[in-house]
Amino acid sequence: xxxxxxxxxxxxxxxxxxxxxxxxxxxxxxxxxxxxxxxxxxxxxxxxxxxxxxxxxxxxxxxxxxxxxxxxxxxxxxxxxxxxxxxxxxxxxxxxxxxxxxxxxxxxxxxxxxxxxxxxxxxxxxxxxxxxxxxxxxxxxxxxxxxxxxxxxxxxxxxxxxxxxxxxxxxxxxxxxxxxxxxxxxxxxxxxxxxxxxxxxxxxxxxxxxxxxxxxxxxxxxxxxxxxxxxxxxxxxxxxxxxxxxxxxxxxxxxxxxxxxxxxxxxxxxxxxxxxxxxxxxxxxxxxxxxxxxxxxxxxxxxxxxxxxxxxxxxxxxxxxxxxxxxxxxxxxxxxxxxxxxxxxxxxxxxxxxxxxxxxxxxxxxxxxxxxxxxxxxxxxxxxxxxxxxxxxxxxxxxxxxxxxxxxxxxxxxxxxxxxxxxxxxxxxxxxxx
Amino acid sequence: xxxxxxxxxxxxxxxxxxxxxxxxxxxxxxxxxxxxxxxxxxxxxxxxxxxxxxxxxxxxxxxxxxxxxxxxxxxxxxxxxxxxxxxxxxxxxxxxxxxxxxxxxxxxxxxxxxxxxxxxxxxxxxxxxxxxxxxxxxxxxxxxxxxxxxxxxxxxxxxxxxxxxxxxxxxxxxxxxxxxxxxxxxxxxxxxxxxxxxxxxxxxxxxxxxxxxxxxxxxxxxxxxxxxxxxxxxxxxxxxxxxxxxxxxxxxxxxxxxxxxxxxxxxxxxxxxxxxxxxxxxxxxxxxxxxxxxxxxxxxxxxxxxxxxxxxxxxxxxxxxxxxxxxxxxxxxxxxxxxxxxxxxxxxxxxxxxxxxxxxxxxxxxxxxxxxxxxxxxxxxxxxxxxxxxxxxxxxxxxxxxxxxxxxxxxxxxxxxxxxxxxxxxxxxxxxxx
Numbered sequence: 001x002x003x004x005x006x007x008x009x010x011x012x013x014x015x016x017x018x019x020x021x022x023x024x025x026x027x028x029x030x031x032x033x034x035x036x037x038x039x040x041x042x043x044x045x046x047x048x049x050x051x052x053x054x055x056x057x058x059x060x061x062x063x064x065x066x067x068x069x070x071x072x073x074x075x076x077x078x079x080x081x082x083x084x085x086x087x088x089x090x091x092x093x094x095x096x097x098x099x100x101x102x103x104x105x106x107x108x109x110x111x112x113x114x115x116x117x118x119x120x121x122x123x124x125x126x127x128x129x130x131x132x133x134x135x136x137x138x139x140x141x142x143x144x145x146x147x148x149x150x151x152x153x154x155x156x157x158x159x160x161x162x163x164x165x166x167x168x169x170x171x172x173x174x175x176x177x178x179x180x181x182x183x184x185x186x187x188x189x190x191x192x193x194x195x196x197x198x199x200x201x202x203x204x205x206x207x208x209x210x211x212x213x214x215x216x217x218x219x220x221x222x223x224x225x226x227x228x229x230x231x232x233x234x235x236x237x238x239x240x241x242x243x244x245x246x247x248x249x250x251x252x253x254x255x256x257x258x259x260x261x262x263x264x265x266x267x268x269x270x271x272x273x274x275x276x277x278x279x280x281x282x283x284x285x286x287x288x289x290x291x292x293x294x295x296x297x298x299x300x301x302x303x304x305x306x307x308x309x310x311x312x313x314x315x316x317x318x319x320x321x322x323x324x325x326x327x328x329x330x331x332x333x334x335x336x337x338x339x340x341x342x343x344x345x346x347x348x349x350x351x352x353x354x355x356x357x358x359x360x361x362x363x364x365x366x367x368x369x370x371x372x373x374x375x376x377x378x379x380x381x382x383x384x385x386x387x388x389x390x391x392x393x394x395x396x397x398x399x400x401x402x403x404x405x406x407x408x409x410x411x412x413x414x415x416x417x418x419x420x421x422x423x424x425x426x427x428x429x430x431x432x433x434x
Numbered sequence: 435x436x437x438x439x440x441x442x443x444x445x446x447x448x449x450x451x452x453x454x455x456x457x458x459x460x461x462x463x464x465x466x467x468x469x470x471x472x473x474x475x476x477x478x479x480x481x482x483x484x485x486x487x488x489x490x491x492x493x494x495x496x497x498x499x500x501x502x503x504x505x506x507x508x509x510x511x512x513x514x515x516x517x518x519x520x521x522x523x524x525x526x527x528x529x530x531x532x533x534x535x536x537x538x539x540x541x542x543x544x545x546x547x548x549x550x551x552x553x554x555x556x557x558x559x560x561x562x563x564x565x566x567x568x569x570x571x572x573x574x575x576x577x578x579x580x581x582x583x584x585x586x587x588x589x590x591x592x593x594x595x596x597x598x599x600x601x602x603x604x605x606x607x608x609x610x611x612x613x614x615x616x617x618x619x620x621x622x623x624x625x626x627x628x629x630x631x632x633x634x635x636x637x638x639x640x641x642x643x644x645x646x647x648x649x650x651x652x653x654x655x656x657x658x659x660x661x662x663x664x665x666x667x668x669x670x671x672x673x674x675x676x677x678x679x680x681x682x683x684x685x686x687x688x689x690x691x692x693x694x695x696x697x698x699x700x701x702x703x704x705x706x707x708x709x710x711x712x713x714x715x716x717x718x719x720x721x722x723x724x725x726x727x728x729x730x731x732x733x734x735x736x737x738x739x740x741x742x743x744x745x746x747x748x749x750x751x752x753x754x755x756x757x758x759x760x761x762x763x764x765x766x767x768x769x770x771x772x773x774x775x776x777x778x779x780x781x782x783x784x785x786x787x788x789x790x791x792x793x794x795x796x797x798x799x800x801x802x803x804x805x806x807x808x809x810x811x812x813x814x815x816x817x818x819x820x821x822x823x824x825x826x827x828x829x830x831x832x833x834x835x836x837x838x839x840x841x842x843x844x845x846x847x848x849x850x851x852x853x854x855x856x857x858x859x860x861x862x863x864x865x866x867x868x
Contacts, residue, residue, distance in 0.1 A: 140609055154588045178578070208669065256771055274742050278737060279738070281738075282737060297723070308712060312705060352705050355709060
């Protein structure tokens, strides 16, 4: 279809929802994307662009001039516009900003001045704010008169004379009250103001916890400067959880549309680091070369001890990282969590030691070897369990993201300790007759 | 504070938001939770209970009678009530349902008849549906007259005479239109009807994709039976992403409030499985005992080849599992994804092989050993990359959840192939002089 007949393509795409058109681009092979865009230019609304996967979009926007990008951006809500502008390279960004109306430019530049991933970058400026002493009838009248107001709002914000938010009123409540009721009597007092500098992850947690649909964003002096709505939060919640999965495995941005070279760069860094930590384990084995030479079966069994311990560590780590990310794990229940993981690790260790011990006995008929491997795997599962909770907690306490580096350290610990306990016990127990 | 002075406790807790009270319970040590609940009985609103962590709640509800649970449930929205009832054991569930009004009981029993995690279980029945030929004024009048309608709605659903949804109208739009405008002229035609049996993950993806705030749920005959709102979706998005992290590491439910025995059961199953797959790798090493006996350094180096390959596999797997979960990876771009991962794996393999080769040369001054280890790690990174994309894709194609079992198979593959390529190459290359 993509070879020539633009009209046919256009007719097929026209009835689709903007989000579906955006998805179509991600699904289409790279070389077809630009011709496709050309065939359906007037369907390429701002909404399609802003729904697009960021890598697909970046690639498409490269072929446009600053003026063309500016035309797209002028149709968008501030928060979506900011995302797109911040993805452009410096020169294109400059051109685009020049081509915008001075009002849009000022708004975008102000948003860009806030830190990355902060509330200030996510907020929209199109919101409805009313004064506390207006009546329901006044508010409805105000809404009907002002055609240029957004329709994407679910609550009106009530502000005092110095434009500080003091409450919110759901539209459903507004509609159900008699016209003479005063806003200040029916509003809910504001409990959840979001400072412009708050991190987006924190904002998302607030929305989840209090079941918010929209929230007021305030500047340093407490004045209402914007609003964040729940539909923007949904993307953040998914992205933050995705990030944790991908960081735990060192897969970088991890988007299937990311250019190969970018993925390579972020992943190879992790693999090289992993090579370094594997060296630690390797060095430990090196100390016991004599032991292995005397009983080569040890080389066969040692990866089991290290591997299962590593797995026990990853389990605990996944639980801990997510509990930290969702603010469930705090100073007050941290000791309890460590004790909990320790108890689980003890049970797991005992069970696995019995199974592995029984298996070893059946194969080798060697009591000492059975004892050594059972004891080693039990210690290593307990070590893994402890490392899985302590490593992320330590990173979190130190102020760095526990998802990024924890898994390297946990695996290094369980590998190193697995080989050390197993080969060490084999040596000192006299198993190899030394 | 928790020892005696109930009044003081009450005064401290009273000003908190229900979600904060719920969190307080999760943070408090287990033995304090019941006395705390007793001290603040009349603050224990349905909202507090429904915001609670499920394990904490389950434990608290055990001490209540069916009648007491029913009193709590009567205050809740249907979707929250269904969650709580479904968590009770069979006998308590029966008692609770008996104690409810027949109307509530019927609604809950109907919801429970839908499959677990389906739209039918998540939906609320409190919604506002209006006829297409009503005017804006009629709708506002209807809303003002019916005091028992919910205030938790953001859109009204427009239905035809047989109660099939044909469109929605945002409240913001309703407020801005003149009273005489007809609903059918200002509504948006309905694009996203949710069948009662749709899986919650699918529902969440629709909400994300189309930026929905609420959606109509319809039964088999297309009639409007309920509504799902975005605040319920937020929890699902987080839970589903969390699940994937936890499944990938075999950590079961992975909640820090889960009882130790439950966690133990789900995790130990995984560790035992892991023991089985580790045996495969171990058996492969066993074939090469002769080789290792002749050159014990091989035992020192072999975990590096297996470990780094395993890491490369996990990276690819994390990316693939998330892309599958978010519907980004489909039949049409599956071949492209495999090629993409293969190219990244080639680059990664080349880089790591150079680094490790150089290191091996510096330590051992053995050209053949250097060649063997470089070739082995490069193959294993490529194998890991392929397994990381092919294993989850195969599970997905076969209709099972790729997050659950992929990581076991990927690790087994990279471990087994890592040992096989390294020790195999060492043997056939004549490195050990055999």
